[in-house]
Amino acid sequence: MRISLVLCLILTLISCKNDSKQNVKTLPEQVVEADHLKFKNKGHELVYKMTQKVGDYSQLANKKDVVYTYTYQTPDGKTDVSNEKYMFNGELSYGKYTKHERTLAHLKGVIEQGYDGNEFWLKHNGKIVTDSSSLKKVAFNRPTNYYWFTMMQKLLDPGLQYQYLQEKTIDSITYDIVKVTFESKNNEPKDIYQLYINSDTHLVDQFLFTVMDFGRTEPMLMEMKYENIEGILIPTKRRYKSSNWEADVSNDPWILVDWSDIKFNNNLGRADFKQ
Template sequence: MRMNSITKLNVLTLVFLSFLLASCQDKNQKNTENQNQPEFQNKGHELVYEMVQKVGDFSSLADKKSVEYTYTYVTADGGTDISQEKYLFDGEYSYGRYTTHERTLPQFEGDIEQGYNGTEYWLKHNGEVITDEEALTRVKFNRPTNYYWFTMMQKLLDPGINYEYIGERPINDKEYHIVKISFDSPDDKPTDTYQLYINKETSIVDQFLFTVVDFGVEETPYLMLLDYEKIDGLLIPTKRKYKASTWNADLSDEGWITVNWTDIKFDTGITKDDFEK
């Protein structure tokens, strides 16, 4: 009888300790999540944060170290660029080998290579280094732009970003939150503006408006439509098309420009040496 009482007491003690341990672990997990969660500027900031958690945050992307893929860009009149892109996420190193470049530096016949090695932008044509400043200006636009488009969703939580919640709107039987994105400019130069349409049901961006200040696209934005593909645990917007629009997302009569990313491979073993000219 005494042994039964002691056994019951031990069992109750073990149950209590197990409950206490589980409670502490749950509390620690919640504390960690709260530490990782930023202090939100407003509702727009919070919606963007939730979207990034859905597609995969930057730490999830950075853990993959690098990416290689085929980039295909086709203008409304059929002008085509095809490049083999490589990026290192640490340092934002960027490389592209263009086997077709009817839109980008078409004056060079044959393959061209563009690179950013962390300090310098460079260009090569058929293996020879090109130093023409006008051509290098295009490289200085292409390299960070291509990298940014690939990492855009994750980088929407970078420092120096301002969020404004515009409101709600139905489009094609779907309900959207609309969030305006603008960027701090230390030298007061004009910067691009984005307007995200975040699907209420999925929490991802189905489309967004954007400007391209470097090419004079400011008053009349483009509207970009996105289709996602799940690759190695991340939702990647691999199929895109865009055309001129209004800030109310009313499309122009112009043809679509399409951008597709295919054969995406992460953590390919490339190093900083692969980005030297």
């Protein structure tokens, strides 16, 4: 039950960061030349330097689109395998699940999910599904998967606040720890990201995050390993579990995420995301 709750919270967390995706038509206006950028503080500058190392959103957007295989496995052995397609302008998203033991598992056979820039849609074995409960999960999954893939670049999105916390050494690696929070509407509590930026590589090796919408103030820890794909550093290997604010993880088993066969510039068009 604990693992299932954590999974639910993870999906909702990232979808909450993207609850306005339905109205997104153009790329985020976040990219500014370094000599013209006025940093809010040291934390903001460190995040900017990180995006210059991995590739910022403009570099990602120049790739036009991406296709890749998404594999997600929970400690109970249940697995999702999806062929993912995104178009960066408009943040369009498509996923074809050939295996979905965690996502809409009650639907047997192939499922397809999409966001075409205006609406979310779902197909089961080629037939349109209009069930509101299933579509609500699609509205979670599509922006969730997109956000995971583009998160490092989107850490410069408008509306984010940065705070430099401290320098800390873990396993002989020195990290600059930066707290990132999101602007709140109606004074509602928002989630916290605590980035561990490797002082040598300028990469986020791991980060802590909360799920405030569900009253979860204790963090979870995500660890990542990167791969250079056509000049963009992508965290293709991920694992996460419950933690504390010192980044000491719990005894829970890891949840594993793998991205493979990543290809940019596939000449995708809006028609590829229509139902």
